[in-house]
Amino acid sequence: MNSPVRVAVVGSGPAGIYASDLLVKSDLDVTVDLFEKMPAPFGLIRYGVAPDHPRIKGIVASLHNVMEKEEIRFLGNIEIGRDLTVDEMHDYYDAIIFATGATADQPLGIPGEDLKGNHGAGEFVGFYDGNPDFERDWDLSAESVAVVGVGNVSLDVSRILAKTADELLVTEIPDNVYAALQKNRAKEIHVFGRRGPAQAKYTPKELKELDESPTIEVIVAPEDIEYDAASEDARRSAKSVDLVCQTLESYAMREPGSAPHKLYIHFFESPVEILGEDGQVAAIKTERTELNGDGTVTGTGKFTVWPVQAVYRAVGYHPQDVTGVPFDEKRATMPNDGGHVLSGVNGSKLPGLYTTGWIKRGPVGLIGNTKSDAKDTTNMLIADYKSGELAPASKRDPQDILDLLESRSIPVTTWEGWHRLDAAEQAAGRAHDRQRIKIVEWDEMVRHAGPQN
Template identity: 75%
Template sequence: MSRPMRVAVVGAGPAGIYASDILMKSGKDVEIDLFERMPAPFGLIRYGVAPDHPRIKGIVNSLHRVLDSDNLRLLGNIEIGKDIKVDELREFYDAIIFSTGATADRDLSIPGIELKGSHGAAEFVGFYDGNPDFQRDWDLSAESVAVIGVGNVGLDVARILAKTADELHVTEIPDNVFSGLGKNAASEVHVFGRRGPAQAKFTPLELKELDHSPTIEVIVDPEDIDYDAASEQARRDSKSVDLVCQTLEGYAMREPKGAPHKLYIHFFESPVEILGEDGKVRAIKTERMQLDGNGGVTGTGKFTEWPVQSVYRAVGYRSDAMPDVPFDDARAVIRNDGGHVIDESGEIVPGLYATGWIKRGPVGLIGNTKSDAKETTDMLLADFEAGRLEQPSSPSPEAIIELLKEREIAYTTWDGWYQLDAAEKALGEAEGRERKKIVEWDEMVEHAKHQA
């Protein structure tokens, strides 16, 4: 083939960018168009990481270097499946990689989950991260709040609820978020996990950082520090698990520091019902659990009602289906064999691939995303070498641009991102901070769209 291999990557978060980077470093002559539904790139790094985590947002710097490549073109504000059908996209590319991630909340089937004041954590993350897909206002009148789930998202939600608006004003939060958090009445936040400290999904640094705020008192009941044989083995097998347990033990044993906002981390409490009054949350009911010797838990039959006025479920993200792409509804992932998209009968769909959370579900950290992208791109490159990729009918890089112009799609670009980036930094500089995020979709497009 005398022309470069043309690849479309759908989703400009870390998964899509890492896959693009690996392809460009493969030694093959390749050109990549990175499609993104949002006007701006970076996915959950921009819209899923709490604003008071600049260390994690530093990942953007490495992603920037990839997107600066001459062989990579960002095309944003384009929804594949709506603006351009998947079958249409195949006319322009040798291969398509789906890396659309997961932004919806997983369901939690307990009575009362539908009550007013019961929220998915992803909804709240979307609010405080200024995601234009989510609402601008948030009811923060609850004085006592429950967070279900002992992972990093649950910690983020709990920490944001327990901090003051002034503490967060130094970050990139937009004005509507600062105003909303300024009305936050929460003085108690209760985080619930059904198993023990050794089974918590926190990362050690996230858990330690929880205590850095002078306004937050982290409280762990010494009765909740319990391990069975499997838990002790998990500590020996994983330094990370052991560090989490050590930190929790420290919280349980120390003297109170007298901070005004109390953040309780409860283990062995399994939420069984959200109780309501007049259609609103009034309490959460949990069953006390006990370790079974194998790292699992069994119920004790002892129930507790905790008076709270709102509940956030942080039990995981869920991916949405892509139109015209085989999807496993039970697992909420694109059907795949580890990289290739497959149909319901298990047959490979030529030229279609998946990577990241849309491929394996919302688990793992950045390192997992990189190895995941390697697995997928290895399959793609093997198919290319073996001549298994179908030739597109319109492989010219300009052909897709002509289609976008024909359909009058106001697409955004990488040069446009630099303009949006500069605008956000200018807004922040005026208030003595690094950046203030622009939250309105149309305003983002206006800054970042392709200039004819």
């Protein structure tokens, strides 16, 4: 090929941006078009991180630096499989990397999940983060709430439910979220994990920060601080596990406080049923478990019914398939060999198709995992190009894909448009002495970030 290698990356969260960065830093002469379904970039960094965690959102600054590179072009407000098919993309790109992540909530798989008041944590995160794909209002009339899961998403959901609206007003929450939180009646948040403290998936800093609000008292029952041989091994082998256990032990040992919102973390309680009344959540039933010695647990046959009016399940995200690309429903990933998309589980490589991030490995791991994932995938792509395995696209002019999208009347948002949207959000925030107020309506986002008349 005489012209630069043309690569499309689908998904502009960290996985897609890191892959784009590695490609342009490589010894290839390459240009990247970074496609995004949303009108704005950054994926779960914009729409999946709690608004009171600006430290994590600081990752956006480093992602900004990547997106400013002239070899990378952002094309937003485009859904691959609907606005543009994968077959069509082969005409314009030598290779395509899918980094579409995961936003759907995993079910608990227990009776009662059809009751009103049972929510996926991701739905609530989408609401309070102003994701235009999610609800604009939220029923926060429940005084007692259950959160199932002991990972960082459950911490975020629990903390947002337990804080006051005014505590969160200093963040970038949209006006509709602030209005809903003002009506929040939650006084007790009950967090349930089926195993013990050493098996919790919290990160130490986030767990410790949970207790920093003056309106929240975190409570752990002393009898829930229990370890078996595998748990002790986990503490010795990982400092982060030991720090989490130490923090939970400190919560269990202290005297009761007077904060108005009580946040209970219950270990060794496995949800078995959500109970209802008139179609509405009325309680959650759990079975007490005990450690087996190897870090797993077994049910004891002792059940407890906890009166709650809402349940939030924070037990993981589920990647969604992309039309025109194989998807393994059992593993909830694109079939792959570590980078190449395969025709099926243990199938053959599909020429020019690659995957990275959560759609590749499932919704596990942190930013470090995402970076190493992207490196593995881009190394495969580069090796394939150098060995002559990539079939050159027939339409190589960067304007060609824009002409196709314009012919379909798709208002494409751009990186320059993101700067306009970003400036509008910051201006809205300054008017109220806040850093920004996020714009949540899809059409309004496109008006700022899309084509300018």
